[in-house]
Amino acid sequence: MVRKVVRGFYAVAYAVKLCRPAVICAYPITPQTEIVENLATMYANGELGNCQYITAESEFGAASILVGASATGARTFTATCSQGLILMSEVLWNAAGMRLPIVMVIANRSLSAPLSIWNDHQDSMAMRDACIIQVYVENNQEAHDMIPQAYKIAENKDVMLPFMVCMDGYKLTHAYEPVDLLEQETVDSFLPPYDPPIKLTTKDPLTFGCYAPPHCYMEFRVVMQRAMMRAKKVMEEVFKEWAELTGRNWGGLIATDYMDNAETAVVAMGSVVGLVREVVEEMRKDGKKVGLVKIRSFRPFPTEELRKVMKDVENIVVFERAVSFGYEGPVSIDLKSALFGHSNAKVYSFAVGLGGRDIPRDLIRKCINNAIEGKVDEGFHFEGVKEFEEVII
Amino acid sequence: MKITLGAVSKPYSALKMKTGDWGTHWPKVDEELCTGCGTCEMFCPDMCIEVVKVGEEEVNGKIKEIKKAKVNYDYCKGCGLCAEVCPANAIKMELKDIYKV
Amino acid sequence: MKFFFSSGHGACPGCSLPIAVKNVLYALEGKCFVVNPTGCLEIISSQYDRSAWGVPYIHSVFENAAAVAAGIDAALKALGRKDEGHVVVFAGDGATADIGIGCLSGMFDRNHDVLYICLDNEAYQNTGNQQSGLTPPGSNTTTTPAGKILPGKIGRKKDMVAFALAHKIPYVATASVAYPNDIRRKVKRAVEFEGAKYIQILCPCVTGWGINSNETIKVARLAVETALYPIVEYENGELVRVRKIKERKPVEEYLKIQRRFRHLFKHPKGREIIEELQRIADENAKRFGLDE
Ligand SMILES: Cc1ncc(C[n+]2csc(CCOP(=O)(O)OP(=O)(O)O)c2C)c(N)n1
Ligand code: SF4
Ligand code: SF4
Ligand code: SF4
Ligand SMILES: [Mg+2]
Numbered sequence: 018m019v020r021k022v023v024r025g026f027y028a029v030a031y032a033v034k035l036c037r038p039a040v041i042c043a044y045p046i047t048p049q050t051e052i053v054e055n056l057a058t059m060y061a062n063g064e065l066g067n068c069q070y071i072t073a074e075s076e077f078g079a080a081s082i083l084v085g086a087s088a089t090g091a092r093t094f095t096a097t098c099s100q101g102l103i104l105m106s107e108v109l110w111n112a113a114g115m116r117l118p119i120v121m122v123i124a125n126r127s128l129s130a131p132l133s134i135w136n137d138h139q140d141s142m143a144m145r146d147a148c149i150i151q152v153y154v155e156n157n158q159e160a161h162d163m164i165p166q167a168y169k170i171a172e173n174k175d176v177m178l179p180f181m182v183c184m185d186g187y188k189l190t191h192a193y194e195p196v197d198l199l200e201q202e203t204v205d206s207f208l209p210p211y212d213p214p215i216k217l218t219t220k221d222p223l224t225f226g227c228y229a230p231p232h233c234y235m236e237f238r239v240v241m242q243r244a245m246m247r248a249k250k251v252m253e254e255v256f257k258e259w260a261e262l263t264g265r266n267w268g269g270l271i272a273t274d275y276m277d278n279a280e281t282a283v284v285a286m287g288s289v290v291g292l293v294r295e296v297v298e299e300m301r302k303d304g305k306k307v308g309l310v311k312i313r314s315f316r317p318f319p320t321e322e323l324r325k326v327m328k329d330v331e332n333i334v335v336f337e338r339a340v341s342f343g344y345e346g347p348v349s350i351d352l353k354s355a356l357f358g359h360s361n362a363k364v365y366s367f368a369v370g371l372g373g374r375d376i377p378r379d380l381i382r383k384c385i386n387n388a389i390e391g392k393v394d395e396g397f398h399f400e401g402v403k404e405f406e407e408v409i410i
Numbered sequence: 411m412k413i414t415l416g417a418v419s420k421p422y423s424a425l426k427m428k429t430g431d432w433g434t435h436w437p438k439v440d441e442e443l444c445t446g447c448g449t450c451e452m453f454c455p456d457m458c459i460e461v462v463k464v465g466e467e468e469v470n471g472k473i474k475e476i477k478k479a480k481v482n483y484d485y486c487k488g489c490g491l492c493a494e495v496c497p498a499n500a501i502k503m504e505l506k507d508i509y510k511v
Numbered sequence: 512m513k514f515f516f517s518s519g520h521g522a523c524p525g526c527s528l529p530i531a532v533k534n535v536l537y538a539l540e541g542k543c544f545v546v547n548p549t550g551c552l553e554i555i556s557s558q559y560d561r562s563a564w565g566v567p568y569i570h571s572v573f574e575n576a577a578a579v580a581a582g583i584d585a586a587l588k589a590l591g592r593k594d595e596g597h598v599v600v601f602a603g604d605g606a607t608a609d610i611g612i613g614c615l616s617g618m619f620d621r622n623h624d625v626l627y628i629c630l631d632n633e634a635y636q637n638t639g640n641q642q643s644g645l646t647p648p649g650s651n652t653t654t655t656p657a658g659k660i661l662p663g664k665i666g667r668k669k670d671m672v673a674f675a676l677a678h679k680i681p682y683v684a685t686a687s688v689a690y691p692n693d694i695r696r697k698v699k700r701a702v703e704f705e706g707a708k709y710i711q712i713l714c715p716c717v718t719g720w721g722i723n724s725n726e727t728i729k730v731a732r733l734a735v736e737t738a739l740y741p742i743v744e745y746e747n748g749e750l751v752r753v754r755k756i757k758e759r760k761p762v763e764e765y766l767k768i769q770r771r772f773r774h775l776f777k778h779p780k781g782r783e784i785i786e787e788l789q790r791i792a793d794e795n796a797k798r799f800g801l802d803e
Contacts, residue, residue, distance in 0.1 A: 040589055069585040077575065081572075081575035088583070090590060177416075215418055222564065226416075226569050227419050424519035427519035457514055489724040494728060503725075
C-alpha cells in the first residue's frame with residue numbers, strides 16, 4: 018500500500034482501474050470531468066487491459082452504452098452528476114429494472130436553474146426512487162475504498178442492482194488528501210471477475226427488456242424491493258470483509274460517533290460529516306451530550322439501524338444538502354418516517370450549503386445549539402441564507 | 411408464475427400464443443398448382459406457411475424432392491398475403507366455417 | 512426455426528415488420544445480437560414470457576438503441592467474443608430519425624461494428640399513427656390530421672440516407688419489404704464491412720396507412736415503382752447500385768389505395784400536395800437514374 022497525496026478524482030479513477038472494468042463510458046461534466054479524463058489517460062497509456070473506453074455523445078448515450086455492455090456480461094463504469102445524471106435518468110431506471118450492476122461515481126453537484134456547478138446533493142436525491150444503491154462518502158479514502166466494494170455488492174447474485182458512489186463535487190473530487198492507494202493484488206483477492214447469472218449470448222439466446230402487462234408487472238417491482246432489502250445484509254458483509262482486509266473500517270449502513278448516552282443526534286451525509294464530527298467533538302468537550310450519525314447508505318435506507326441508535330435521543334438535528342420542494346429535506350423526510358412510532362425525538366432539519374454555499378463551522382454549531390436550546394421550531398429551515406428581497410425584476 | 415431476473419424471457423416463448431383464431435379466412439393451398447417455390451414462406455409475417463417435402467420424383471434420371479406449401483393453422487392470422495404473393499396462384503383464401511351463415 | 516423469429520407474436524395480420532425481420536435474421540443465420548427500441552416490433556414480440564425471438568435480444572428504451580448496440584459491440588470486443596455474432600438494431604422510423612437521432616449519430620460517428628436497420632413505416636405506429644420525421648408530405652396522421660385548412664403533414668420526409676452518408680460510414684442502403692431477396696443480399700453485403708451500416712427498409716403498416724392486410728407487399732412495391740421510395744446502395748460513400756424501374760407509375764396509383772392519402776383527392780390543397788409528391792418522385796428518378 019502506498020500513501021500518496023492525490024486529488025479525489027484520481028483516487029476514484031485509480032480504484033476503478035484496479036477493478037478491471039471491461040467497458041468505461043462517460044460524458045464530461047464539471048466537476049466529474051477529471052475522473053474520466055484520468056481514466057482516458059490510463060486507457061491511452063494502455064493501462065486498462067482489454068477495457069474499451071467509449072467517448073459517448075451524451076450522458077444519455079453513455080448510460081445506454083453501459084446498458085448494452087452490462088447486459089452482454091461486461092463490468093462497466095461511468096461517472097456523472099447534475100444535469101448529466103438527470104439526462105441519464107430514464108436509462109438508469111431502465112438499468113435498475115433490468116438488474117444491471119453498473120457502478121457509477123456521482124460527483125454531486127446542484128441542479129439548474131439557476132445554473133450552478135457547485136456542490137449539493139440535489140442531483141442524486143432526484144434518483145432516490147430508481148432502485149439504485151446510493152452510498153455517500155465522507156472523504157477521498159472512503160471514495161477510493163468504496164469502488165471495489167460497490168462492484169462486489171452490486172454484482173452479488175442476491176442484489177444485481179446499479180450502484181452510485183456519491184462524492185461531493187469539488188469538495189472531494191478536487192480536494193488533495195492523503196490516500197492509501199490499493200494494490201492490484203488486494204483488489205484482485207477481494208473482487209472476483211464479473212460472471213453474471215444471465216447475459217446476452219448467442220449460446221443461450223435470451224430476451225432482455227421485456228414488457229410486463231398488469232398481470233405480472235407488480236411482481237417485478239416486488240423482487241426489486243426485495244433485492245434492495247437483501248442488499249443491506251450484503252453491504253454489511255462486504256463492509257466487514259473490507260475492514261478485515263484493509264484495516265479501514267468505515268462502519269455499516271450508518272457510522273456513529275459519541276452516540277453512547279447522547280441526547281442529541283446530529284445526522285449528516287457526505288463531505289460535511291467531517292466538519293460536523295469536529296463540532297460534535299468540541300461540544301462533547303463542553304459537556305453537551307451530542308453524537309454523530311453518518312448515513313452512508315441512503316438507498317437502501319438504514320431504517321433499523323437508525324431506530325436503534327436514535328432510541329433514546331431527545332433531539333435530532335439533520336443537515337440537509339437538498340430540498341424536496343413543497344415539503345422539506347429528503348433525509349429528514351425518510352428519517353422521520355423510519356422513526357415514526359419508535360421515537361418521540363424532536364427533529365430539526367437544516368438545509369445548508371446549497372449550490373456550493375460555504376458551510377462555516379459556526380453555522381453548524383449554531384444550528385445544533387439552537388435545536389438543543391429550543392431556539393428554533395422543529396421542522397425545516399434554510400440556514401446560511403443572506404438577507405434578500407424577492408422581486409419580479 | 412415465475413418471475414425472472416430483470417424480466418428476461420426464454421426464446422420462442424411466444425409460441426404459447428396461438429393466433430390461429432384471429433382471422434376470418436384460411437389460406438387453402440392447391441397442391442396441384444403449388445410449385446413449392448417458397449415465396450409464400452419468405453413473406454408470411456407469422457411464420458406459419460412452410461414448404462415441406464411431400465415426396466420424390468424422377469426428372470431426367472435424377473431424384474428430385476417434391477415440395478408443397480403447408481399452412482400451420484394454429485398460428486395463421488388469415489392476412490391473405492401468401493395468396494397475394496404466390497406466383498402460381500395456388501392459394502385461395504376461404505371463409506372459416508364458423509363465419510359462414 | 513430458420514427465421515429465428517417465431518409465430519405467436521402480436522402483430523396485426525399482414526404487418527410487414529416481421530417480414531423484414533425474418534429475412535434479416537435468415538440472412539445472418541441467427542448469428543446476431545438484436546437491439547430493438549420501443550415501438551411496434553418490440554411490443555408485438557417481447558412481452559414477458561412471450562418472446563418471439565430466437566436470437567439474443569434486448570430492448571432498453573425508445574431513443575437509445577444505437578447506443579445500446581454500441582455497448583454490446585464494445586463488450587464483445589473487450590471480452591474477446593466478437594466472433595459470436597453481429598450486432599443488429601431493428602428500430603422504427605421515429606426511434607431512428609426523431610427521438611434517437613442523437614444516439615444514432617454518436618454510434619455512426621464512432622463507427623461501431625453495428626448493422627442498424629430502420630423499419631420505416633412512416634409514422635409512430637405503435638402509439639396510433641402520429642407523424643414522424645419520416646412521414647411523407649400529405650399524410651393524414653393523428654398529429655397532422657387533414658382538416659379544413661391543412662392537408663395532412665406539411666414538410667418533407669427527412670433524408671436519413673444523406674444523414675448516414677454524412678457520417679462516412681461504410682455501407683448505406685434502402686430496401687423495400689416487397690423484395691426480400693434484395694433485403695437478404697444487402698444484409699449479407701453489409702456485414703462484410705467492419706463499422707457502422709445503415710439499411711432503411713420500407714415497411715407498410717396495415718392500420719396506420721389504411722390498407723388491407725393482404726396489401727402490404729403490393730403497396731411496398733408501388734412505393735418503389737413510383738420512385739417515391741428509391742432503392743439505393745452506397746459502399747464507402749459511392750452509389751454502387753439502384754433498383755431500376757421498368758415503367759414508372761404515377762404517384763396517384765400509390766396514393767389512392769391508402770387511407771392516409773385519400774383526402775388529397777378532394778382537399779382544396781390536395782392537388783398541390785400530389786404534385787409535390789410527383790415532383791419528389793421525378794427528382795428521385797433523375798437523381799438516382801431510376802428509369803430504365
Ligand atoms: C421517451 C418516450 N417518449 C414517447 C414514448 C411513446 N412511444 C412509444 S413507441 C412510440 C412510437 C414508435 O414509433 P416508431 O419508432 O416509428 O416505431 P413503430 O411503432 O412505428 O414501428 C412512441 C411515441 C416512449 N415510449 N418513450
Ligand atoms: S408461393 Fe405458391 S407456389 Fe410457391 S410454395 Fe407457396 S403456395 Fe406453392
Ligand atoms: S394467411 Fe397470412 S398468416 Fe396465414 S399463412 Fe398466409 S401469409 Fe401466413
Ligand atoms: S400497427 Fe402497423 S406496424 Fe404496428 S403491428 Fe400493426 S400493422 Fe404492424
Ligand atoms: Mg414507425
